[in-house]
Amino acid sequence: MRHSARTLFVVLNFLGSLFIALGVILLLPLVVVLLGGEIHRGFQTLFAFLLPSGLSFSVGFLCRALFRGKNPNNLQAILICSLGWIAFSGIGAIPFVMGINTSYLNAFFETMSGFTTTGITMFTGLDQMPRSILFWRSFTQWLGGLGILTFFLAVAYRGGGAYRLFGAESHKIEAGRPVPGLAHTLKILWGIYAGFTSLIFLSLVLVGMPAFDGICHCFTALSTGGFSPHDASIGYYQLSGHARFIWIEYILILGMVMGGTNFVIHYRVLKRDGKALFNNTEMRYWWGLILFFVIVILGERFMKLGVFGGLAPGYPNLWKEIEQNFRTVLFQVVSIITTTGFGTRDIAGSFFGHVARQLFLLMMVIGGCVGSTGGGIKVLRVSILVKLIRREVFRLRTPSGSISTVLVDGKPIEVNEVYRVGGLFFAWVGLLLFGGCITALFSHHDGYSSFSGMFSALGNIGPCYIPVSEMGQLHAVVKIVYIFGMLAGRLEILPVLLLFSRKAWQS
Numbered sequence: 001m002r003h004s005a006r007t008l009f010v011v012l013n014f015l016g017s018l019f020i021a022l023g024v025i026l027l028l029p030l031v032v033v034l035l036g037g038e039i040h041r042g043f044q045t046l047f048a049f050l051l052p053s054g055l056s057f058s059v060g061f062l063c064r065a066l067f068r069g070k071n072p073n074n075l076q077a078i079l080i081c082s083l084g085w086i087a088f089s090g091i092g093a094i095p096f097v098m099g100i101n102t103s104y105l106n107a108f109f110e111t112m113s114g115f116t117t118t119g120i121t122m123f124t125g126l127d128q129m130p131r132s133i134l135f136w137r138s139f140t141q142w143l144g145g146l147g148i149l150t151f152f153l154a155v156a157y158r159g160g161g162a163y164r165l166f167g168a169e170s171h172k173i174e175a176g177r178p179v180p181g182l183a184h185t186l187k188i189l190w191g192i193y194a195g196f197t198s199l200i201f202l203s204l205v206l207v208g209m210p211a212f213d214g215i216c217h218c219f220t221a222l223s224t225g226g227f228s229p230h231d232a233s234i235g236y237y238q239l240s241g242h243a244r245f246i247w248i249e250y251i252l253i254l255g256m257v258m259g260g261t262n263f264v265i266h267y268r269v270l271k272r273d274g275k276a277l278f279n280n281t282e283m284r285y286w287w288g289l290i291l292f293f294v295i296v297i298l299g300e301r302f303m304k305l306g307v308f309g310g311l312a313p314g315y316p317n318l319w320k321e322i323e324q325n326f327r328t329v330l331f332q333v334v335s336i337i338t339t340t341g342f343g344t345r346d347i348a349g350s351f352f353g354h355v356a357r358q359l360f361l362l363m364m365v366i367g368g369c370v371g372s373t374g375g376g377i378k379v380l381r382v383s384i385l386v387k388l389i390r391r392e393v394f395r396l397r398t399p400s401g402s403i404s405t406v407l408v409d410g411k412p413i414e415v416n417e418v419y420r421v422g423g424l425f426f427a428w429v430g431l432l433l434f435g436g437c438i439t440a441l442f443s444h445h446d447g448y449s450s451f452s453g454m455f456s457a458l459g460n461i462g463p464c465y466i467p468v469s470e471m472g473q474l475h476a477v478v479k480i481v482y483i484f485g486m487l488a489g490r491l492e493i494l495p496v497l498l499l500f501s502r503k504a505w506q507s
Contacts, residue, residue, distance in 0.1 A: 007075075007076055007079070008067075009067040009068060010067075010070060010072050010076050010080075011072070011076060011079050011080050011083060012063045012066075012067040013063060013064060013067045013068060014072060014080050015060075015063055015080065015083060015084060015087055016059070016060045016061070016062070016063025016064035016065075016067070017060065017064065018060070018084050018087065018088070018148075019056045019057070019059045019060030019063060019087065019091070020056070020057060020060035020061065020064070021060075022056045022060075022088055022091060022092070023053045023054070023056035023057035023060060024053075025139075025143070026049050026052055026053035026056060026091075026092075026095070027049065027050075027053050028139065029045075029049050029095070029132045029133075029135050029136045029139070030046065030049055030050070030132075032131050032132040032135045033045050033046050033049070033130075033132045036130075036131045036132065038130055038131070038132055044098065044099060045095075045098075045099050045130045045132045045133065047098060048094070048095040048097075048098035048099035048132075048133070049095050049132070049136070051094065051098065052091050052092070052094035052095060052098075055091060055094070056091050059091075075498070078495045078498055079498065079499065081491065081495055082487070082491060082495045082496050082498065082499050083499070084148060085112075085115060085116070085148065085487055085490070085491065086487070088111075088115055088148055089108055089111040089112040089115055090108065090111075092111040092114070092115065092136075092140060093107035093108040093110070093111040094107070095132075095133065095136055096110055096111065096133065096137075099130060099132070099133045100123070100129060100130070100133055102122070102123070105476060105479055105480075106122040106123075106472060106479075107122075108483065109122050109479050109482070109483055110122050110123060110137065111140060112483050112486050112487060113462075113486060114137055114138075114140030114141050114144065114225065114227065115140050115141075115143065115144040115148060115490075116144055116375075116460050116486045116487060116489065116490035117141050117144045117145055117220075117223050117224055117225035117226075117339070117373060117375065117460055117490070118225070118226075118339075118341075118375070118456070118457060118460040118461065118462055118486045118489070118490075119141070119220075119225050119226030119227055119340070119341035119460075119461065119462025119463075120456055120457060120462050120464070120471065120482065120486070121227065121462075121468060121471065122471055122472045122479075123472070124231055124468060124469055124472070125231070126228070126229055126230055126231050127229070127230055127231060129229075131212060131229075134212075134216060134229040135212075135215070135216065137227050138215070138216040138217075138219040138220050138225075138227050138229070139219055141219055141220045141223045141225025141226075141227055142197065142219035142220070142222075142223050142225070144223065144225070144490070145193065145222060145223030145224070145225065145259070145373040146189060146190065146193055146223075146263075146373060150186060150189070150190070188267060189263055192263055192266050192267060192270070193222065193263070196222050196255075196258055196266075197218050197219065197222050198218070200217075200218040200221055200222060200251065200252075200254075200255040200258075201214045201215060201218035203251045204217060204218065204248060204251055204252075207244040207247040207248055207251065208242065208243060208244050208248075209237070209242075209248055212229070213229055213230075216228065216229045217234075217252065218255070220340070220342075221252050221255035221256055221259060221340065221342070222255055222258060222259040222373065223259060223373050224256060224259040224260055224338045224339050224340040224368065224372070224373045224374045224375070224460075225340065225341070225462075226335070226340045226341025226342050226461075226462045226463075228342065231468075233342050233343040233344070234248065234249060234252060234331075234342045234343060234344050235343060235344045235345065237249075238344065246327065249327060249331050249344060250327070252331070252342060253330060253331055253334050256334050256335060256338045256340045256342070257290075257334055257338065259338055259340065259368070259372060259373045259374065260286075260334075260337065260338030260339070260340075260367075260368030260369060260372050260373070260374040261283075261286070261368070261369050261372055262282065262283075262369040262370055262371035262372050263371055263372065264371050265277065265283065265369075265371075280409050281380070281383050281408050281409050282369055282370065282379050282380040282383060283369070285379050285380075285382065285383045286368075286369055286379050289337065289366065289379065290333060290334065290337060293333045293337065293359055293363060294326075294329055294330055294333050296355065296359065297329050297332075297333060297352070297353075297355070297356040297359060298325065298326060298329045300353045300355045300356055301325055301329060301351075301352075301353065301356075302325070304353055305321075305325075328344055328345055328351065331344050332344070332345060332347060332352070332360075333363070335463075336360050336363040336364060336461060336463070337363040337366060337367070337368070337374075337376075338367075338368050338372075338374045339364070339367050339368060339374045339375035339376055339459055339460050339461040339462075340374075340461075340462070341461050341462025341463050343463060347360055347463050347465070348465045348467070357465070360463075361451075361452060361455050363376075364376065364455045364456060364459035364461045365377060365428065365455065365459060366378075366379060366382055367379070367459055367460075367461075374460075375459050375460025375461060375489055375490065376459050376460070376461075376489075377424065377425060377428055380408070381421050381424070381425070383408065384406060384408065384413060384417075384418070384421050385421065385425065387406045387407070387408070387413075388406060388418065388422075391405075391406055406418060423494075424492060424493060424494070427493045427494070427497075428458065428493070431454070431458055431485060431488060431493070432451065432454050432455060432458060434454075434481070435451075435453065435454025435457065435458065435481050435482065435485050436450045436451035436453070436454050437450075438454075438477060438478060438481045439451075439453050439454060439466075439474075439478050439481075442474075442475035442477050442478050443474060443475060443478060445466055448465060449464070449465040449466050450466075452464040452465040452466065453465075453466050453478075453482065454481070454482070454485055457481075457482040457483075457485035457486050457489065458485040458486075458488065458489040459489055460486060460489045460490055484496070
């Protein structure tokens, strides 16, 4: 058998298992269909999940029966990972097509946005959509938060090549593991993930959020996905006059920060090592960046309002005004840098100034911590790039024979890792330029808005400077580029590019 055929058989065999798992997952929204009374209004949403579930089961069993393969090697694991996300999105899009009569391209876009926890949406009129569709939309983000392959491995551990699959989907930089052993690691990570999800849900319900909204938002806050069952996102609760909308916003701020933080840090904190929140380079950068962005954007906001010039006489409730502005800025900074994408204000609106809009783009690139559910190039890599700059400056002012090494937490970074960071950053810049130019070429948007769209897709963030109402009207070419960008951003570019390598299929 040729190497390419052997590789294809291994990939399809494992994808068969993933399809079977997806078939089971697609049955979960039926609970919402039955409990929500949707079945009494017709069988549209019922069949919207039953048919793709049956299709997924059928394809899965066929792949398992027709294609036999051994445990995957490293390259095959990466191919399985990339194709798995595409396949999940391909079948996971069918409920949107059948349930709300949208085009398949828009449905595929929405599903890829869900599984990659990006949050760019093609849909408006969310408040009137069937709840089962909204549940599925949010649940895709929860599944994608820690990764669809890690979820599969956690519930149906397959030895042998399992650690390769885990490595293919996890971020390509050492994030550490809470404990030795992959099976134990997966149980701990998903245990923390499920526990924090439940905590956010209970907190939201306790402050008066409806239970269904609480389910959707706890799924999309911790996964840093950002889908909401309301067109106005989190701003809906203030607009609708919810008595405790302030509490809702602060709870979600905490939930987003939890999602954007390395889950190994969460494990250490739960083991009563509170110093883990501050005693490593990435966490210090993480808190420092959040503080820096809040101070600068809040400062710009107060300068615009005239607070620094003596605003108090015109504002009898000055402290209330300060708290409101602080909360709004903090919420949006955390939402963007964790790549969640929730909103209480439109980031392209008049509330935020020009400096804030530029800093939001920077935050989209940086993203969350390594080992988190956040997107972006990751805070740890930013710290490595900063140290590389310092190293080069140091070499200019020291003798040519002196030795300088890039250190993170006192440990030298391997040369190959430095190369990987540099290559990944260059790939990011290249894809941002490509996506921005394609958007400008095939739309009426200016360069600033066009580039923000690809920033949003590649950073898995969601909000950008293109109005949500116009997203569905983008040219098909732009949508396809964004779909590629979302997947590339989630899997960190290189695994997706490997799909186009003929030699990889001959491994």
